[in-house]
Amino acid sequence: MSISSKTTALLIAAAATATVAVSAPAAAQQTINLTAISGYPPPATWIGSLVDAYMPAVDAKLAKTGNYKINWNKGISGQIVKPRGELEGVETGIGDLGVIVTAFHADKVPLYDVSFKTPFSTNDIALISRTTQKMVDTFPQYNQTWLKEFNQVPLAPTGAVDNYMLWSAKPISDLGQVKGLKVGAAGPNLPWVLAIGAAGVQTNLADAYNSLSTGIYEAMIVWRQGAGAFKLCEPAPFAFDATLGGVNGFSLNVNRDVWDGLPKEVQNALQSSTSAWVEENVKRVNNGAVWGLNRCQKEFGTKVTKASTEQRNAWAQALPPLGKQWAEQRNAAGQPGTEILKAWMDELRAANQPIARHWDRE
CATH class of the missing domain: 3.40.190.170 (Bacterial extracellular solute-binding protein, family 7)
Structure with missing residues (x-):
């Protein structure tokens, strides 16, 4: 084969190889x-x-x-x-x-419960x-x-x-009015209402509308976005805000x-x-807090009663030492309850939150 023929053959082979390389499919997704x-x-x-x-x-x-x-x-x-x-x-x-x-x-993942054992501490959900x-x-x-x-x-x-608030079928302006009232709450915050004499009923957000409408309970601890999104303020249009805080x-x-x-x-x-x-x-x-409250007020005539500082402090002091009890239980189970409780409260104190009770110092 002549030199020119060899060169042509090589060029054709190279072109073919390039064509194969270009047309080869990428790895499948x-x-x-x-x-x-x-x-x-x-x-x-x-x-x-x-x-x-x-x-x-x-x-x-x-x-x-x-x-x-x-x-x-x-x-x-x-x-x-x-x-x-x-x-x-x-x-x-x-x-x-x-x-x-x-x-x-x-009962299964109790360490996450620390926020429920330290109410009246913060309403900053980002924090x-x-x-x-x-x-x-x-x-x-x-x-x-x-x-x-x-x-x-x-x-x-x-x-x-x-921020949890107490939503009810009838107006509440004083803690004494809660005594004997059937109040729905998630399990961990039932102690908040039991401490002021309520008859606590364990519930969840999905069941709340029907339960409030049928009288299974007459009031519920819930937040503004939840009250608006699930229309809980229709059967419970009155809200008592003691800045219970968030979780x-x-x-x-x-x-x-x-x-x-x-x-x-x-x-x-x-x-x-x-x-x-x-x-x-x-x-x-x-x-949703702003939207929820606006919806409740416009569509269902919601009225919010703001607790006085004295009422808020009285409610906080009525509770048992939730933080200490929780920490001791976690310690007994081999978990660092005391350390977690202190670390949690230290973070809130460092952020200058409206703490009504220092749960780790009792």
Whole structure:
């Protein structure tokens, strides 16, 4: 073969190789199916934020490389589990991930209960969220409980409530009027109303409207956004505001077996997107407080009675030493209850919060 023929052959071969390289398909994108569960609908801020902020944030992170895509199955609004069923649902793998309402599982994850044992301390939900995350980061027992006992990987906690108020069918202007009243509350804040003579009824937000409407209870401890979003101010249009304060209440968790089977890039996207969920939830609670109260006032004639400082202090002092009792119980269980309680209150004091009772100093 002549030199020119060899050169031509080489050029043709190179062109063919280049054509093959250019036309070779890129690695196929992998689709991962994930089912998120909750017994609550999107008007619940922690679920609306999950759907509208967290899932898109995860999608956006994965889209940067295009290696993976999540096909979200939104098993919310009680489609798969009812309220309170999220913990077991994620633990057993009925759902791949979900928002656990820690307030309903104080017997299982008691460390999250510290905010319920320190009422009358803060109504800053952003501070509550940050402080809870700091407790999780500081005390490994928080995450160890999820991992070792409930087959779950916790991604992040967030605040639930900015400020609880007492909503009732009839006006309340004095603590004495609560005595003997049937009052609905989540389990951890039942002691708040029992201390002033109420007949406490354990309940949840999803059942509250029907329960108030049918007289199962006559009043309820709830926050403004919740009262407006779930129309609780229709059967209970009167609110007594003693600045009971806010609480942490949620943990976004993934089933551990599912987590272990996910590619590292997907794990990173799920973990690093939690700030979108936390921030949106805080925003919705705060904005919802204004919106919720406005709705209640305009549509249902809500009237708010603000407790005096004396009334607020009297209510706070009527409670048993919740913080001390909780810390001692955690200590006895081998957990750092006293240290967590002090660390929690120190954060609130450093932020100059309206603390009516220093629960760690009793």
